[in-house]
Each structure stands twice: as C-alpha cells, then as structure tokens.
Amino acid sequence: MGSLEGGRKCYDKLICRYRWAATPYYLSLIDWSDPNDPIRRQCIPDPKEITFYLDGSEDDPLAEERHMPVPHLIHRYGDRAxxxxxxxxxxxxxxxxxxxFWAGRPRVINQRALGGIIRxxxxxxxxxxxxxxxxxPLTMGSAHIDRVLSALRTVKHLEVIRIGSRVPVVMPMRITKGLCRILARHRPLWLNTHFNHPREVTKEAESACDMLQRHGIPVSNQTVLxxxxxxxxxxxxxxxCRLQAIMVRPYYLFHCDAVRGTDHFRTDLYKGIRIMKTLLGNIGGLCLPTLVIDLPGGGGKVPLNPDYLxxxxxxxxxxxNHEGRTIRYKSPWGADCPG
Ligand code: SF4
Incomplete structure (x- = not known):
C-alpha cells in the first residue's frame, strides 16, 4: 500500500511538472504487453522525467526565449522565424x-499578439x-488557423509558410478535406510532421498525408533520435523507406536536444553518425534525412556527417566507403582555378 501511495505521489508530481494527454488513436497503437513499446514510451509519462538528469541539460538549451523579439515569435535565423x-x-x-511550456495553462495566440507579430x-x-x-497548431479550430494564416499572408515579402504538426501521426483524423482546403488557400505552404517509428506509419496516417498532398501541400518529416x-x-x-513510400520526405534526423526531462532519451553523439553510415550504404538517397544537431545557446543547426574522405x-x-573499403580518387585539382 505504501509503495502504491508513493508511486501515486510520484506520478502526481510528474504530471504537475509535465502535463499528460494522448489521443485514443495514438494509445490504440500501443502493445500494452511490452513495457518498452516505442509508442508507449513516447506518450506515457516516465518518472525519469523528474529524477534522471545528465550534465548540461536545461529547460531551454536552444535559448529560444532569448530570441523572442515579440511574444510568440522566435527569430534565430535571418530568413525565417x-x-x-x-x-x-x-x-x-x-x-x-x-x-x-507545459507548466501552467496552455495559451493560444490571440489577435493582439498576432498583430505584434505581423508588425x-x-x-x-x-x-x-x-x-x-x-x-x-493543427489542434486549433479551423477558423483560427485560417485567421493566423490570413494574417501572415498580409506580409507582402513573406514567400513560404511551413506548419510544424504531429497531428498526422497522433490524430490523423483531424486532417479533413475542410482543413486541407483552408491550408491550400495559403500556399506555398509546407507541412513538416514528426514520425519517429515505423509502427506510426499506419493506414490512417498514410491517408492523412495523402489528403494533404492531393491538396498541393508537400509533407516532409523530422525524426528525433x-x-x-x-x-x-x-x-x-x-x-x-515507409515514409518515402507514402510520399513523405524524410528531412531531418535530429540528435536529441539537451532538454531537462528528456535526458533518458538521449544517445551519445556518435550513435546517429554510425546509424547514418549504415543507412547510406543500404537505402536510397531519397529516403535519407540529414542528421543534425541543434547547437546550444541558439548556435543553430549543423549537420553531423559520417566522414568518408x-x-x-x-x-x-x-x-x-560504407563497407570500409579504401578507394582512391584522382581529383582534377586546380580545375576550378580561374585562367
Ligand atoms: S514534439 Fe510537437 S507535438 Fe510533441 S509535444 Fe512537442 S510540440 Fe507537441
């Protein structure tokens, strides 16, 4: 009884610190007989979130808060926000x-904040x-999504809108024809989603991505290692390969950021490089994302490439090469020199 009570208190503390919600659809993908099921581990809270910390992890390692010129807008790179x-x-x-952001009441952008961003x-x-x-953003009502996108389209020099959403993975039934028609009105618009495991590539997820694509919205994916x-x-x-087969472009594979509460998911730096080296020799280039690390303090993304030269x-x-064979290449040195 004591340990049950202790366990409950631990979970109460955990949920107070890092909130919990999951869609019935995403929960239905879990194999409950497996405590290490990959879907389960992505969505069911783990006490390690408040007990296991590695050196150097922070709440905001990418210094997003320092790069917010107005509320709700992060501006870290010159050409995009x-x-x-x-x-x-x-x-x-x-x-x-x-x-x-999970502590306290979640906020949805209002007209005033949107006005500041547009200015x-x-x-x-x-x-x-x-x-x-x-x-x-796709958890917002369709009318509000339209309002935000319409406001962005009043900025004359803005060329492209990209939506970052995990809805095609965790709630694919939210991708309706009505929503797609709204998104399509604001093209050029890309949707970047977040599949992490092949078991997430279900018929439902495939239909959602297909519907977006048929409305002229390219879908790409970023995965976290x-x-x-x-x-x-x-x-x-x-x-x-499954993503390529459903026409979703694998775009980035992210080395897991040093964020507090996620340290139990972090691998060492070489793990991803080794994986990419194996994949480079075994699957086609269109299936291959770029492995990147987002540098701390707002240093930006840099690729982590296996070294072949x-x-x-x-x-x-x-x-x-990928098989470990040494191969020599006679380079036309100086071919690019003027004259
Ligand atoms: S990764 Fe994206 S969808 Fe998942 S909790 Fe964070 S913001 Fe939400």
Whole structure:
C-alpha cells in the first residue's frame, strides 16, 4: 500500500511538472504487453522525467526565449522565424524540446499578439518564411488557423509558410478535406510532421498525408533520435523507406536536444553518425534525412556527417566507403582555378 501511495505521489508530481494527454488513436497503437513499446514510451509519462538528469541539460538549451523579439515569435535565423501559435498538443510527446511550456495553462495566440507579430514581420523584409509551430497548431479550430494564416499572408515579402504538426501521426483524423482546403488557400505552404517509428506509419496516417498532398501541400518529416525507441539502423531504415513510400520526405534526423526531462532519451553523439553510415550504404538517397544537431545557446543547426574522405595522398583523394573499403580518387585539382 505504501509503495502504491508513493508511486501515486510520484506520478502526481510528474504530471504537475509535465502535463499528460494522448489521443485514443495514438494509445490504440500501443502493445500494452511490452513495457518498452516505442509508442508507449513516447506518450506515457516516465518518472525519469523528474529524477534522471545528465550534465548540461536545461529547460531551454536552444535559448529560444532569448530570441523572442515579440511574444510568440522566435527569430534565430535571418530568413525565417517561428511562430508559437498554441501551447496545446493532441498528444504530449515525452521527448518534446519545449516541455518548459507545459507548466501552467496552455495559451493560444490571440489577435493582439498576432498583430505584434505581423508588425515585426512587416518591418523585417529579410524574413521569407514563417514556421507556424507550438504546441501543435493543427489542434486549433479551423477558423483560427485560417485567421493566423490570413494574417501572415498580409506580409507582402513573406514567400513560404511551413506548419510544424504531429497531428498526422497522433490524430490523423483531424486532417479533413475542410482543413486541407483552408491550408491550400495559403500556399506555398509546407507541412513538416514528426514520425519517429515505423509502427506510426499506419493506414490512417498514410491517408492523412495523402489528403494533404492531393491538396498541393508537400509533407516532409523530422525524426528525433530516441534511445530505446528508434536508435537502431534497421528501425530507422524501415521508417524512412515507409515514409518515402507514402510520399513523405524524410528531412531531418535530429540528435536529441539537451532538454531537462528528456535526458533518458538521449544517445551519445556518435550513435546517429554510425546509424547514418549504415543507412547510406543500404537505402536510397531519397529516403535519407540529414542528421543534425541543434547547437546550444541558439548556435543553430549543423549537420553531423559520417566522414568518408580520410585524406589526400599526392594528387589522389582517399575515401573509405560504407563497407570500409579504401578507394582512391584522382581529383582534377586546380580545375576550378580561374585562367
Ligand atoms: S507535438 Fe510537437 S510540440 Fe507537441 S509535444 Fe510533441 S514534439 Fe512537442
């Protein structure tokens, strides 16, 4: 009884710190007989979120708060900005890198905040793309989504809108023809989603992505490398090939950020590089995302590439291929020199 009571208190504390919600659909994908089921681990709270910390993890390692010139807008890169439309998600992913927003009441962007953002964007002609994110923007009502996108389209120099949403994965039935028609009105508009495991590529998810694509909305995917969930070349190879087969482009594979409350999902830096090296030799280029790490303090994303060029020997470049074979290449050195 004592340990049950202790367990309940631990979970109460955990849920107070990091809220919990998951869609019935996403829960239905879990194999409950497996305590390490990859879907379960992504959505069911784990006491490690409040007990297991690695050196250097922070609530906001990417310094997003320092790069918010106006409320709800992060501006870290010259040509693009990220709009935090809502704090609500359909399912709260336990590895989320914005867990710091989960305490307190979730906020949805209002007209006043939107006005401040539009003024800021209008005064920054270098911004050509806005990523509408959150939280999950597709949890907002369709009319509100339309309002936000229409406001963005009043910024004349804005070329592209990108929506970051996990709804096709965790609540694919939200992708309706009505919603797609609204999104299509604001093209060029891309949707970037977040599949992490091949078991998430269901018939329902495929239909949602297909409906978006048939309305002229390209769908790409970013995956987070998660210990015990997908840190395996077979699992990721399977995922990326399935995504290509449903016409979703694998775009980024993210090294897991050093976010407090997610340390139990982090792998060492070389894990992803080793996986990419295996995949590079085994699956086609259109299935391959770029492995990136988002550097702390707002340093931005940089690729983590396996190194194939091992040296220069006289007029030859020396490569080691994916099988470990050394191959020499005679480079036309100086071919690009003027004159
Ligand atoms: S849907 Fe995105 S923002 Fe929401 S919890 Fe998952 S990763 Fe975080």
């Amino acid at each position: 990220l709009l935090l439309a809502t704090g609500i998600c359909a399912t709260y992913c336990r590895h989320c890198n914005r867990k710091r 800021y964007l209008s005064n920054h002609p270098g911004i050509r793309e806005v990523i509408v994110s959150g939280g999950d 998660l210990k015990g969930i997908n840190d395996d070349s077979e699992i990721l190879g399977d995922l990326f 091992t040296g220069i020997d006289g007029d030859e470049a020396v490569f080691k």
